[in-house]
Structures are given as C-alpha cells and as structure tokens.
Amino acid sequence: MPTQTDQEIIDSLIANKIRFVTSVPCKQLSGVIELVERTDSLLHVPCNKEDEGMGLCAGAYLGGMQPCIIMQNTALGVVVNSLATLIQFYHFPLPMLISYRGEPGEKVACQVEMALHTKAILNQLHIPYYHFSEPAQVNRLSSILAHAQMSRKPVAILADAAFWSSAQ
Amino acid sequence: MIRYQLLEELVPVLQGQLVVCNIGSPSQELYALLDQPSNFYMLGTMGLCSSIGFGLALAQDKTVIAIDGDGSVLTNLATLSTIGNNRADNFILLIVDNGSYGSTGDQPTYAGDRTSLAKVAEACGCGNVVEVAASMTADALRSAIAAGEQTVIVAKCESGNVDVPVIELDPIVIAERFAAAVREPVSR
Numbered sequence A: 001m002p003t004q005t006d007q008e009i010i011d012s013l014i015a016n017k018i019r020f021v022t023s024v025p026c027k028q029l030s031g032v033i034e035l036v037e038r039t040d041s042l043l044h045v046p047c048n049k050e051d052e053g054m055g056l057c058a059g060a061y062l063g064g065m066q067p068c069i070i071m072q073n074t075a076l077g078v079v080v081n082s083l084a085t086l087i088q089f090y091h092f093p094l095p096m097l098i099s100y101r102g103e104p105g106e107k108v109a110c111q112v113e114m115a116l117h118t119k120a121i122l123n124q125l126h127i128p129y130y131h132f133s134e135p136a137q138v139n140r141l142s143s144i145l146a147h148a149q150m151s152r153k154p155v156a157i158l159a160d161a162a163f164w165s166s167a168q
Numbered sequence B: 001m002i003r004y005q006l007l008e009e010l011v012p013v014l015q016g017q018l019v020v021c022n023i024g025s026p027s028q029e030l031y032a033l034l035d036q037p038s039n040f041y042m043l044g045t046m047g048l049c050s051s052i053g054f055g056l057a058l059a060q061d062k063t064v065i066a067i068d069g070d071g072s073v074l075t076n077l078a079t080l081s082t083i084g085n086n087r088a089d090n091f092i093l094l095i096v097d098n099g100s101y102g103s104t105g106d107q108p109t110y111a112g113d114r115t116s117l118a119k120v121a122e123a124c125g126c127g128n129v130v131e132v133a134a135s136m137t138a139d140a141l142r143s144a145i146a147a148g149e150q151t152v153i154v155a156k157c158e159s160g161n162v163d164v165p166v167i168e169l170d171p172i173v174i175a176e177r178f179a180a181a182v183r184e185p186v187s188r
Helices: A004-015 A027-038 A050-062 A073-077 A080-088 A109-124 A135-151 A161-165 B003-014 B025-033 B049-059 B070-075 B079-085 B117-123 B134-147 B171-183
Strands: A018-023 A066-072 A094-100 A129-132 A154-160 B018-021 B039-041 B064-069 B091-097 B129-133 B151-156
Touching: A004 A018, A004 A027, A004 A135, A018 A027, A018 A050, A018 B049, A027 A066, A027 A094, A050 A066, A050 A080, A050 A094, A050 B049, A050 B079, A050 B171, A066 A073, A073 A094, A073 A109, A080 A154, A094 A109, A094 A135, A094 A161, A109 A154, A129 A135, A135 A154, A154 A161, B003 B025, B003 B091, B003 B134, B018 B025, B018 B049, B018 B171, B025 B039, B025 B064, B039 B171, B049 B064, B049 B070, B049 B079, B049 B091, B064 B070, B070 B091, B070 B117, B079 B117, B091 B117, B091 B134, B117 B129, B117 B151, B129 B134, B134 B151
Parallel strands: A018 A066, A066 A094, A094 A154, A129 A154, B018 B039, B018 B064, B064 B091, B091 B151, B129 B151
Antiparallel strands: none
16 A cells, blocks of 8 residues: 555656656555556556666656656666666666665565665765655655756665655 | 668668667667667667667657667567567567677577577567568568557578777767757658
C-alpha cells in the first residue's frame, strides 16, 4: 500500500516536470512504483536491468521528456559504465531514486555487502548523493530533482530502511 | 556484402530520419557516409543502442531508427522484451547481424552460430520481425517506415569493416544537435 510519503515523492516528480520513469523493483519501492504506474502524467516503462533503464532514460531525455530511474543500490554494481560513458559523457540529467538496502534495520545479510560500496561508488563517480533516513526529508526531494536537471548530471537519492519503515 | 556496403545502400533512406547508431565501427562508418544532426552516435556504452532508440521513440512521435549490431543486442538481450511489451509504432530496430564483434577484431558472436535474433525478438513479444539478406535491407527499411508500425529488421551480412576515422565530435555537440533535430517541426 502506498504511503503519504510515496505520494509526496510522486508530487515532487510531477512538480519537476518528470514525465518518463523506468524502474527495477525493490520491496521498499513497491508503493512508489505502484503510484508511478497509476499516475497518468508519468510514462512508466519497467526495465529488466538498470543499465538498460539508463539507455531508456537517455533516449527519453533526447525526446524531450525529463527522466527518472527508480532502483535498488545493488544496481550501482551494474551501471558504472552507463553512468560514466552515457549519462555523464553526454551531460544527461538523471535523478536516481534508490532504495538504500543494507543499512541498520536490514534483515537480509547479503544486502549489507553492496551497502558497503554504495557511497564509495558514488564518490568515485563524483555523483552527489542525498541520504534520506526519515520521511520528513522527502521535502528536499524537489530541489534535488531540480538540481539534477539544472546541472544535467546524475544525482542519487539514497532512501534507507528507516526512511521507508517510518513512512506514513 | 559487409556492414559498410549495407549502410551505403541505406544512405538515401536514412536521410532526414532520426537515427541512433551503435558504438564503434557502425557509428564511424555512418559518420563517414552520412553525417547529419539527426544521427545520434554512441561513443561508448556497448549494448544500449536499442534502449536509447526505444526511449526516444516512446518520448516523441517522429520515426526512430536504431541501428544496432548482433553482438551489442546479445549484450542487452532483455531490452527486446521491453520493446516487445511497450509498443511504439514509430520505432524501427535494425540489427545489422554480421555474426561478429566487428569493432573488436571480428570475433564470432553466437548470433552467427546457432542463435537466431529474429526468433528471440519474436519470443520477446516483438511484432513485425523480419530477417532479410543484406541486399534487401534498404527495401525492408523503406517498407517499415511507410508502414508506421513497430518493426525489427535483422539484416544478415558478412563480417568485415572498412578503415574510417574515429568520430571527433564532442558528445555534448552530438546530443545538442540531435535534440534540436528531434524538436524541429516535420516539414513533409
């Protein structure tokens, strides 16, 4: 069931004229993805893998739609080349709404492994990230999306277990 | 017929069209044969040509021709199911299937052996999948543009490259002039 926080995320996407959304599911993202699918002004095209999703987003941007990708932090192990040689090389804006698995509150031990690398990979790629650990921080999302679009860069929103579990 | 000769025959068909072209030799050969603002050259990121082209087709109404290769499609095979399940009738995927990784020294791909990309595309839900000989590709592409239906063309050609220069355009220039060509009103 989508929460009020999920709805606030959707409202921020719409407020920043995002029209194209691709996603790879995560349990924590299920509410947001359900709302994306239901929202008429958002074209939702689920992808099979996140690098494919970045290709779709690049194309959509060239076609005049502001894109957003929704994915899990494990995906950062997949998309380094796409971020460097497509999104960054061609100066495409790409907000990445990321469920930050493997932080305290995590129940699956394996998720901790990629959590250890998440910020390191983003730092290595010079991608700014914003770590959300409580629902009130969602009020920063709109300005982060605007920042990605203004600077034509990828940005990461890392929303951890505490953020999703206390969302109302 | 090798890829370069195939692309040479496509030149009159590609003129004025939005073209997303695969990394390496395909983009370099197209650049040598027909440079136009409505060509998006991939300078890196093997495998994403079909996905970029499809995202573009979904986002706007003009016809989009993605020129991909068999090796690159194998790298990102699952995107065929995205294409097969989200119809965009302005999207044409042209897979130049020479059974080899042309840009890296013509190492064989599995598409040149037992794997049929046309059958994979069909199994992924893509409609209007045609496999053609290299010499029939221009006709197949013309028909696909005229039909205005999502089409996948697998063009079987021989392995081999010609010596053409690398693309020296700045990626931001490629993207900017391409986006401007996308926005240009249709004159026909």
